[in-house]
Amino acid sequence: MNVQDELIDYLTVNAAYEPAAIPTTRAFTFLTKLTGMPQLWTLDEKDEPVQLLHTHDRVLSVFHSPDGNKTVIGIDHEGNEKQQLYIVDSTGGEPQVLVESTENFHHCGGWSPDGKWIAYSSNRRHPGFFDVFIIHVETGETKQVFTYDANCVPVGWIDNESLFVMTKETNIDSTVHIVTINGGESKRLMRDGVRARFGTPVIIPGTRTGYVLTDYHEDTLYIAKFSLDHLDALARVRHWEQWDIDEMSLSPNGQALAFCVNTGGVSKLGIYYPETDSYILANPVEKHVIDSLSWLSDNKLVFGLKTPTQPGDIWTYDIQSKKMERLTFISASETVGNYWVEPELHTYKSFDGLEVPYFIYSKGEADNKPAVIYVHGGPEGQTKADYNPVLQYLVHKGFTVVAPNIRGSNGYGRKYLQLDDADKRLDAVADLASLTEELAKIHHVDSTKIGIMGRSYGGFMVLAALTHYPELWAAGVDIVGMSNLRTFLQNTGEWRRYLREFEYGSLAAHSDYFEEIAPMNLTHKITAPLLVFHGRNDTRVPVSEAEQLVRDLQERDREVELIVFEDEGHQTEKIGNHITMHTKTVAFFSRYLGE
Template identity: 30%
Template structure:
């Protein structure tokens, strides 16, 4: 126990953050400029091309705004949320209503709302308690209604309803008694039903007139379950597009002739799964697909948009994504990410071959010393290629070469999921941490998606083991390549990244100088006990890929891989952030390990936000936690930090434990 007391003494005796600020001529970028509200975001064109919608602040809270497409300066707010930001919007097929989803305090019970553009009237289309609504299908042909899924009858399953947008009337289309999802065609007819299997796989069934056929159309085993699924029908319903990894590793784009059942491979890439498609607005035929290995690129399949994609590639500075298209397909919205400049959204006139800039998401960052991101391939100890992303502070890499002039402290920033991935592009956490003087490394460890089924399956039952080994291997790569030194690496992340942080400070207790865990599970057994009921269809996937709590062997594995059971081994400073309403990682996941550490007098700082869920949606809360984080890291790694100031008091943060272990926090909450 003496070593833990000594750690606390060393913490208390450390130099104050301002004394550790390295000499640099790179200006400090204010936290609020990186994590505050964007000026504008998430723009969408109405199908008829007459309107633009986007998300922008109204009285400090993100709301939906709308403007005539030819006069964006005439924008007006459509919604008036006072506390929780609206984070996305989309259009009704008749171009009369802007739709959005919103929950309460991060509970993820998302309800569907719509606002009539002409009258400004707002309607809650799913006015139910403890309900999560889903938009299942919006047709290009049927303008007055859409299909939605609602789980108010049974929280595990979403019944399918037809929603009349003008009146708000809901008509039951299909009661769901155990299906993970449905796919409809452009006539809003349900055509495919998805059902989970006991082995973690999925069966897909045809549907006719609301009846599910008894024999599966396609059977998918566990290894293909995350890389094989039906995507969409052509508008005439004759072709069904799939992403399909059966008989191959990476998922291919496959077209199935509905009448004959014949499958035809349209595109595949040995490096990565097909990421998405662009489809003809009239026919639904696939025109192009995207591949995201180190960076994302569009690949045309037909000549009708080949010239447009080439024009955009030649006339944009950065990686571009087509985010919205009119029904006539004469206007596109294109988001351009230059990494070292804030995102910009452009209006593309296809006929005139003209790009017009609509807005920059964060104009306050224009001209700021943003750092370059480098895609790198790192080899794991057993030979896997880990696609990773490195950002170096400009102090040691002023030209953005990806080579550090000298080693600097590093933050290993771990993505959540784990069935998700890191991508190339502007990353607020990378920019913030690099500006504070740290190298930042994000690793697509085994289990991450996008790199084929074998890479996902390599993570099965490897939480805290080979998945963690990949992170350690990446740290060793950074040390060998002069990025950092072994005594100056912190680990940080949210969700699975939070788990990885806890695994880092327990399973490898001297590898990291400190850790920052955001909504991370500490006890895998209790995590699986408290997953949301609407994840019922995916439960067997969790069991097969994490450990099965219904078997003795599974329970033993989950116990062995739970950082909570090794809390006594922690000997490095730890900061934990949690949303009280988190439906995915229950607040008890953080409370358990904080209690275990407190009982052993091991230093830990614990901050809870009573109005947040799985992460911090409100900028004021995100800024508050990051204020604590950067001062915590400055003490641990020796980088620089902006003072906490009023950031914590301006938020809803509740410091439940260990304010004295985070520099400036005790003073900030007085």
């Protein structure tokens, strides 16, 4: 097999993800890119994958009706993230428009228990303001039930008369509101003004008792119990002080609550039993990441599972037999699967003594190997124990690959999450500089052949590393990154600007600092070759962030190349663009770091 074909085999490995159980059946749907973009699939009577719908663009969200006879899906246009909502019945056919305003965003909040209404939020009133609406699926009658002069999204129905609505206060903090749809009355969970993360509120059917994920008065996310009759009280029921619980899902009968503990980027699946206030941890797959918890029945859970050597498939867990079963094998590869390697999890001390975790991928014990550092986005993202085709291929070609969770990463508690806020931004860049020392000293990497790559905020970190520590890097790849936090905040969508200001600092108070640290203003320091990718339709990080940087570097006669995908946004979804981007990335690192 030649190098080009081998790389394409890595890049075209598919995955099944985001399963959603179809109520009143034992069936489920899932997303996969088998056709080249995310589409909706299910399993047939022989348990073989079959495409359920053919849509004009990628499917982003899926909501099945309570009786299982209809489905609402969210679809955007060429990566712009402006979801429009469509409805289709279980017999198939073309999706019909339910909610459409192509210049606006729509976030679906699911079906009412009686199956008559769909909740959603939209910024139709103002680019930065989201209001909540409900629409009757048969008549199209629409009612506005919640008005909010910032970002909000409905996150589930309590009963036919009320909704949970989540409002965003900062980049990480949120509040939960209980909204009555007739009259628009709104009550807030925990009204004392303490900022906290809240997520996934649920109510046990037929009761006034609910559960929510929160870090209220704690560093990490835990499961808390509350009552609709006493919204100013929370009772902690399950808490791991070191780790976040990052997902939960209530069984249809309300007798079991599935949850995932995020142990440093590895998932531990648990089942909590409210009636007895007890829990179990499921038999684990060794190193894995679980998401999209959904219940096929009162006793069987379905979810997506991926590992560094399994790109993603659908699994179930039976809470009676305590057994896990793999249902799909879409991610299996006969050509390159045997080459995939498991990373090791390490920590290192940064410049100020902070312990920073990282995954390291390496094959063989040779000294003086070239290395690539991969920086996740967010900034509140987290590198987990999952599959990345480019990282795996670079390892296969002899590189050491390192994926750190530098300060500011999610999964390690609120304090760690906020260590890079505002004028502490360069401390995170210094974490990357300290990591290069660790690689040379502990892992025998050639310190003259270290490259760096990242997406979104990770792209900004690439540019910041190249400008603030130019002597450390042999090459850099920036994917949809920001080149100046000031121009980024000025030009990003109004719906997210105030949230990003809590993380990066505000335009009013920190513009001078933004200018001081901006890679755009320090291009004269960049000596390493740079490869830049961006999507023309990016509504988060405008393409101007890439264009202004590359134009300046070209005027300085630096080694730089910009590739703009005209039919993508912040993500790179279409398989052809995916192949182009990563083929160029691998060739770029091979050229400047050496194989």
